[in-house]
Amino acid sequence: MRVFGTLRNLSLATGSAIATLTLIGITAGIAPAAEPRPESEVDYRSQIWPIIQEKCLECHQAKKRQGSLDMSTRALMLKGGDSGPAFVPGNVEKSLMLELIEFGEMPPRKSNRPAVTKEEFQKLSRWVAAGAPVTDEPGPPAPAPTPAPTP
Secondary structure (H helix, E strand, C coil): HHHHHHHHHHHHHHHHHHHHHHHHHHHCCCCCCCCCCHHHHCCHHHHHHHHHHHHCCEEEEEEHHHHHHHCCCCCHHHHCCECCCEEECCCCCCCCHHHHCCCCCCCCEEECCCCCCHHHHHHHHHHHCCCHHHCCCCCCCCCCCCCCCCC
């Protein structure tokens, strides 16, 4: 019985000490560690599109669709090519684009494109994990207007 009473007192003392330290931290203006950025905060236009533009579009766009894959828009990436969609929104493990990048197969070494960096890969992974949201897609340039026929 004596051991139980001692453990109970120790538990109460520890709980009081934690509460006191928490209160001191709050009143002293010490903020808790910042939460990591939510996955949904990856911005397509400023963070993802530049990676795709630099590393993918040389071979995967309307004029040159290697593997029948056009990566100029999210919809076309989801449509995919010969091997299926480029990614599966919300599922990093089933996203072919990420798998090929991770194993160093994309961009191909024979291309003039630099490899995807670790930071870029992490951005792409967070974007896919968040459902690959696109709020303002730049996409391919619009075709030039055709001139009106002259009478």
